[in-house]
Amino acid sequence: MASILRILPISFEQGLVYSLVAIGIVISFRILAFPDLTVDGSFPLGAAVAAKVIISGYAPIWGIVLAVAAGFCAGYATGFLNTRLKINSLLAGILIMTILYSVNLRIMGRSNIQLLTYHTLFTPMESLKISRFYLVIPFFFIVAYGLKILLDLFLHTDMGMAMRATGDNEQMIRSLGVNTDRMTLLGLGISNAFIALSGALVAQDQGFADVGMGIGTIVAGLAAIIIGETLVRAKTVRAFTLAAIVGSIVYKMIIAIGLRLGLAPTDLKMATGFMVILALGLPVLKKEKEGKLHLRGI
Amino acid sequence: MIRLDHITKVFNQGTADEKVAIDDLSLHIPSGDFVTVIGSNGAGKTTLLNLISGTYFPDNGAITIDGTDVTRIPEHKRAKYIGRVFQDPLIGTAASMSIEENLAMAEKRGQKRGLRWGVTKAKRERYREVLKRLELGLEDRLRDPVGLLSGGQRQTLTLLMVTLSIPKVLLLDEHTAALDPKTAHKVLQLSREMIENYRLTTIMVTHNMQQAIEYGNRMIMLHEGRVRFDVTGERKRNLTVDALVKSFGAVLKDETLLTAAQ
Known part of the structure; x- marks a missing residue:
C-alpha cells in the first residue's frame, strides 16, 4: 500500500501532462472521426521546438508558443494531404509522422538535447524548498483542466458544432453550408497543437528532448481515452474531454503499478498495445453492440 | 427561379x-x-x-x-x-448531437459560423415553441441526442430544420x-x-x-x-x-x- 501511495504523485504529474495528448486524440478520433497518426511525430516536434528555443537562450514561454504553432501546422499538413490531395487519412498521418522525424532532427541538430542545465518553465518551481510535486501537479492540473474547459466551450459555439457535425454527418452539415474540409483542417490543427504542447511540457519536465520520444504516443493516448471513457461512461462532449484526463492519469497509474510488479520497461509498449487490443476486441468477441460514437475513429 | x-x-x-x-x-x-x-x-x-x-x-x-x-x-x-430533405432519415440530422443543437445548426444554414454560443436560452425557448406544433413530444427532449429518435421523428425534425431558415x-x-x-x-x-x-x-x-x-x-x-x-x-x-x-x-x-x- 505504501508503495502504491508513493507512485501516486508521479502518476498524477505524468497523467496530467500526457492528458493533453489524450485530449488531442479525442478531437481527431472522437470529434472528427479522423484516425490521425500524426501524433507520434507532433509530440516530439513540440519537444524539439521547445528544447531548441530554450538552448538558444530564449525564454521558455516562447518555446511553448512556437511548439503549439508547429503542432498546429503538422496537423494542418495531414489534413491538407487528406482533404486536398485525397490521400487516405491513415496514410496521410503516417506520411507527416515520417516526415516529422527528419524535421525534428533538423530542428534539434542532433538526436537529443539535454535541458537539465538550462532555465526551463519548471526551474523556478524547483528552486523552492518544498517538494516539486506541490507546484508541478497543480500547474499541470490548471493547464490541462483549463484547456479542457476552453475546448468544451469552443465545441458548443456555432463553429465548434459545425466541427462536431463534420465528424458525425458530413453530408448533412455540408448541405447546411459548412465547408467540411476547412473544419477537418482546423480540427486536426488544434488536435496536434494540444499534442505538441504536451511534448513541449514533457521535454522541460523530464529535462531532455529525444527524437525517439514520440514512438507509441498514439497507442498510449488511445489506451488512456478507452480507460477514461469506460470509467466516466462518456456520452457528451464534456464527458469525453473529462474522460481523456481521468483515463490518462489512471493509465499512468496502471503502468507504474505494472513496473513495480516487475513489468520490464522494455515491454511497456507491448503491454499498452495489448491493453488497447483487449479493450477494442473484447466487446466484439462478446458480441456486445457498441454505440456509433464509441467506435468512431477507431 | x-x-x-x-x-x-x-x-x-x-x-x-x-x-x-x-x-x-x-x-x-x-x-x-x-x-x-x-x-x-x-x-x-x-x-x-x-x-x-x-x-x-x-x-x-x-x-x-x-x-x-x-x-x-x-x-x-x-x-x-437550398433546403434539402433526403430519403434516408439518418442523413438529415447529426445523431450524436442534441435536438436543439441540430436545430441551431440548421438555423445558421448558409451563414458564417463564428465563435458565438451555439444554443442560447432565447433560441431554446423558440425551438420549444416550434417543436410543440409537431405534437411529437420533442419539446421536452431538447437535449436528447437525435440518435434516440425514430426515423419518422428524425424526418419530421429535418423538415422543421428547413423552415428555421427559409x-x-x-x-x-x-x-x-x-x-x-x-x-x-x-x-x-x-x-x-x-x-x-x-x-x-x-x-x-x-x-x-x-x-x-x-x-x-x-x-x-x-x-x-x-x-x-x-x-x-x-x-x-x-x-x-x-x-x-x-x-x-x-x-x-x-x-x-x-x-x-x-
Missing part, C-alpha cells in the same frame, strides 16, 4: 460502366412552382437534385438559381439558397419512402403546409404516382436522363394514375412505380 440549360452528366466516363445519367436536359422552374418528379430507377431523378444542390457538377450545360449562375459553385456555398428552393428526395404509411402521410402534410405557407419553389422526387399527381402544380416524368412528360395546371389536376400507366406503363417498366399505382 431554377434554370437548367442543356445539362449533361455522365458517370464513369470512358469505362465499361459508363452511364449517361442526365442527357441534354433543359428545364425552367419559375418561382413558387411545386414540381413533382417521377421516373423509374436510374431515370436520373436523384442525379437531377444532386446537380441542383451542387453535390457534383454537370459535364456540360449551366445551372442558374435565382438569377445566379451556380454551375461551378460548390455545395456548401449554395446552401443558403430557403429559396426546397429539394425533397423521396423523403417519405423510408417511413411507414401513417408517418409518411403526416410528413407529406407537413411538407405541403410548409411549401404553401412560405411559397417555396419545390422539387419533390417520388416513387409514388398518386403522390406525384396529388401534390404540386406541375409534374415531370424523367426517362433515361431526359424529360419525357411535363404537365401543369388544369391538365395535371385532371390526371389519373390509370391514364398515366396506360400512356407510359410500357416506358416505365418499373415495378415499384407500377405497384404503387395499383
Whole structure:
C-alpha cells in the first residue's frame, strides 16, 4: 500500500501532462472521426521546438508558443494531404509522422538535447524548498483542466458544432453550408497543437528532448481515452474531454503499478498495445453492440 | 427561379460502366412552382437534385438559381439558397448531437459560423415553441441526442430544420419512402403546409404516382436522363394514375412505380 501511495504523485504529474495528448486524440478520433497518426511525430516536434528555443537562450514561454504553432501546422499538413490531395487519412498521418522525424532532427541538430542545465518553465518551481510535486501537479492540473474547459466551450459555439457535425454527418452539415474540409483542417490543427504542447511540457519536465520520444504516443493516448471513457461512461462532449484526463492519469497509474510488479520497461509498449487490443476486441468477441460514437475513429 | 440549360452528366466516363445519367436536359422552374418528379430507377431523378444542390457538377450545360449562375459553385456555398430533405432519415440530422443543437445548426444554414454560443436560452425557448406544433413530444427532449429518435421523428425534425431558415428552393428526395404509411402521410402534410405557407419553389422526387399527381402544380416524368412528360395546371389536376400507366406503363417498366399505382 505504501508503495502504491508513493507512485501516486508521479502518476498524477505524468497523467496530467500526457492528458493533453489524450485530449488531442479525442478531437481527431472522437470529434472528427479522423484516425490521425500524426501524433507520434507532433509530440516530439513540440519537444524539439521547445528544447531548441530554450538552448538558444530564449525564454521558455516562447518555446511553448512556437511548439503549439508547429503542432498546429503538422496537423494542418495531414489534413491538407487528406482533404486536398485525397490521400487516405491513415496514410496521410503516417506520411507527416515520417516526415516529422527528419524535421525534428533538423530542428534539434542532433538526436537529443539535454535541458537539465538550462532555465526551463519548471526551474523556478524547483528552486523552492518544498517538494516539486506541490507546484508541478497543480500547474499541470490548471493547464490541462483549463484547456479542457476552453475546448468544451469552443465545441458548443456555432463553429465548434459545425466541427462536431463534420465528424458525425458530413453530408448533412455540408448541405447546411459548412465547408467540411476547412473544419477537418482546423480540427486536426488544434488536435496536434494540444499534442505538441504536451511534448513541449514533457521535454522541460523530464529535462531532455529525444527524437525517439514520440514512438507509441498514439497507442498510449488511445489506451488512456478507452480507460477514461469506460470509467466516466462518456456520452457528451464534456464527458469525453473529462474522460481523456481521468483515463490518462489512471493509465499512468496502471503502468507504474505494472513496473513495480516487475513489468520490464522494455515491454511497456507491448503491454499498452495489448491493453488497447483487449479493450477494442473484447466487446466484439462478446458480441456486445457498441454505440456509433464509441467506435468512431477507431 | 431554377434554370437548367442543356445539362449533361455522365458517370464513369470512358469505362465499361459508363452511364449517361442526365442527357441534354433543359428545364425552367419559375418561382413558387411545386414540381413533382417521377421516373423509374436510374431515370436520373436523384442525379437531377444532386446537380441542383451542387453535390457534383454537370459535364456540360449551366445551372442558374435565382438569377445566379451556380454551375461551378460548390455545395456548401449554395446552401443558403437550398433546403434539402433526403430519403434516408439518418442523413438529415447529426445523431450524436442534441435536438436543439441540430436545430441551431440548421438555423445558421448558409451563414458564417463564428465563435458565438451555439444554443442560447432565447433560441431554446423558440425551438420549444416550434417543436410543440409537431405534437411529437420533442419539446421536452431538447437535449436528447437525435440518435434516440425514430426515423419518422428524425424526418419530421429535418423538415422543421428547413423552415428555421427559409430557403429559396426546397429539394425533397423521396423523403417519405423510408417511413411507414401513417408517418409518411403526416410528413407529406407537413411538407405541403410548409411549401404553401412560405411559397417555396419545390422539387419533390417520388416513387409514388398518386403522390406525384396529388401534390404540386406541375409534374415531370424523367426517362433515361431526359424529360419525357411535363404537365401543369388544369391538365395535371385532371390526371389519373390509370391514364398515366396506360400512356407510359410500357416506358416505365418499373415495378415499384407500377405497384404503387395499383
